[in-house]
Amino acid sequence: MKYKIGILNIGVNNLKSLVSFFKKFGEVKIIENVQSSNYFKNIDILILPGNGNFSYGSNYLLKNDMSDEIKNFKNKIIGICLGMQLLFEKSEESPNSRGLGIIDGKVKKITAKNIRLPLLGWYTCKDNLEQKKNYFFNNSYICNPQDKSIITQKIDTDVELLPSCINFKNVYGIQFHPEKSSRNGYNLILKILNE
Amino acid sequence: MLEIKRIIPKLEIKNENLIKGIQFEGLRVVGDPIKFAKKFFEDGADQIIIIDIVASLYSRKNLFQTLNKITDDIFIPITAGGGVRSLEDIKKLLEAGADRVSINTFALENQNILGNISEKFGSQFLSILIEVKKIENKYYCMKNHGRDNSGIELEKWVKFLKTKGIGEIVIQSIDDDGMCNGLDDNLLNIIQKLKINKPTVVGCGMGNLDHCIDVLNKDYVSGLTISSSLYSQDIVINKLKSELKKRKIPINEI
Numbered sequence: 001m002k003y004k005i006g007i008l009n010i011g012v013n014n015l016k017s018l019v020s021f022f023k024k025f026g027e028v029k030i031i032e033n034v035q036s037s038n039y040f041k042n043i044d045i046l047i048l049p050g051n052g053n054f055s056y057g058s059n060y061l062l063k064n065d066m067s068d069e070i071k072n073f074k075n076k077i078i079g080i081c082l083g084m085q086l087l088f089e090k091s092e093e094s095p096n097s098r099g100l101g102i103i104d105g106k107v108k109k110i111t112a113k114n115i116r117l118p119l120l121g122w123y124t125c126k127d128n129l130e131q132k133k134n135y136f137f138n139n140s141y142i143c144n145p146q147d148k149s150i151i152t153q154k155i156d157t158d159v160e161l162l163p164s165c166i167n168f169k170n171v172y173g174i175q176f177h178p179e180k181s182s183r184n185g186y187n188l189i190l191k192i193l194n195e
Numbered sequence: 196m197l198e199i200k201r202i203i204p205k206l207e208i209k210n211e212n213l214i215k216g217i218q219f220e221g222l223r224v225v226g227d228p229i230k231f232a233k234k235f236f237e238d239g240a241d242q243i244i245i246i247d248i249v250a251s252l253y254s255r256k257n258l259f260q261t262l263n264k265i266t267d268d269i270f271i272p273i274t275a276g277g278g279v280r281s282l283e284d285i286k287k288l289l290e291a292g293a294d295r296v297s298i299n300t301f302a303l304e305n306q307n308i309l310g311n312i313s314e315k316f317g318s319q320f321l322s323i324l325i326e327v328k329k330i331e332n333k334y335y336c337m338k339n340h341g342r343d344n345s346g347i348e349l350e351k352w353v354k355f356l357k358t359k360g361i362g363e364i365v366i367q368s369i370d371d372d373g374m375c376n377g378l379d380d381n382l383l384n385i386i387q388k389l390k391i392n393k394p395t396v397v398g399c400g401m402g403n404l405d406h407c408i409d410v411l412n413k414d415y416v417s418g419l420t421i422s423s424s425l426y427s428q429d430i431v432i433n434k435l436k437s438e439l440k441k442r443k444i445p446i447n448e449i
Binding site for chain 2: 014015016017020021051052053056112114115116117118120121122123124134136138155156157159177179180181182183184185186
């Protein structure tokens with residue numbers, strides 16, 4: 001099936017790569033703002049992207065009055081990287097900024113001493129079935145959901161819990177960049193869309 | 196946690212062509228950068244670096260066009276650079292499809308800009324390119340694609356960068372570029388001693404698989420750039436990866 005995919009342009013992100021990538025799954029529409037409530041109509045999947053500082057994403061959502069529209073969106077939402085972090089209310093990266101608060105918990109700095117930051121490059125992740133795959137990461141902060149049962153995949157390490165994917169109801173969070181993770185990224189998105 | 200070692204084709208472009216020089220000089224045309232990029236993606240590259248070596252002299256139009264086309268079909272991280280002079284340049288490169296922006300001369304000349312950039316785009320976003328040349332037994336950071344000496348020594352520059360919010364450091368050895376004789380051991384030793392607390396990519400001089408294995412075997416090296424030997428197919432990414440795997444060096448099988 002061809003999906004109608006809406007990508008929120010939150011100002012600081014690698015929009016071009018995301019658009020090319022999601023075109024593989026359907027029709028892509030870039031959403032610049034939601035001043036008109038029609039923007040989210042007829043969209044099967046809403047992509048909340050992001051590459052950058054938590055405060056920028058937060059300010060953008062605030063300035064464009066987007067939070068309620070996103071929270072009320074009933075179809076699938078996929079937050080990618082900063083977009084995943086914006087699903088939470090707070091981040092240590094910018095303590096005075098507010099995220100969407102859709103998921104309980106917070107975004108924290110990765111603290112384990114033997115992990116070189118930022119996470120930049122390919123890391124192995126393990127899902128709940130112990131299946132391992134490599135994905136491309138580019139971040140220094142990590143989501144820490146209160147309810148650990150929503151974690152569907154984590155980075156394969158014992159030193160610290162580093163969730164790489166979460167799923168809560170219709171909301172999905174992906175900490176790495178599926179659009180940059182070659183075939184593995186493609187297969188993961190395909191799986192989410194088919195769920 | 197295992198850091199997977201990255202194999203990174205570095206494509207230098209001039210106008211619409213992929214070019215290659217020796218020690219950054221005597222540039223010859225290799226072909227169409229988009230075709231090469233696609234081939235390297237299919238061969239299992241983990242990332243691609245694309246540098247427009249004349250962007251600072253002319254305009255960046257060709258780089259934007261190339262980037263735009265590359266990101267239509269290639270789903271691995273792309274670092275782009277060459278003549279980046281402003282926050283606006285960075286924004287435009289991002290919009291054209293870059294995931295990360297590579298900065299050399301601009302950073303050397305405007306050291307206080309690094310804070311501004313990471314505040315706006317996130318610290319992981321910046322890739323600092325360092326092109327070193329050995330002059331009277333010291334390694335200097337060169338500007339403008341090797342044309343001018345900044346007068347800043349590698350050690351001093353890296354120590355400064357370690358305190359800044361940047362994503363990674365990419366060190367290229369101008370003396371080894373295009374020579375296919377391996378990477379300067381002395382330079383590698385210096386890099387090791389600098390204990391860089393950020394992902395560190397090195398490159399230049401790779402002529403065969405053994406050269407690559409030697410470098411990637413070092414725990415302080417996160418990735419390796421390769422150019423000429425990939426064009427000539429003296430090094431093929433898939434083959435390199437299977438050799439690395441045999442030696443238990445963590446690589447990305449994609």
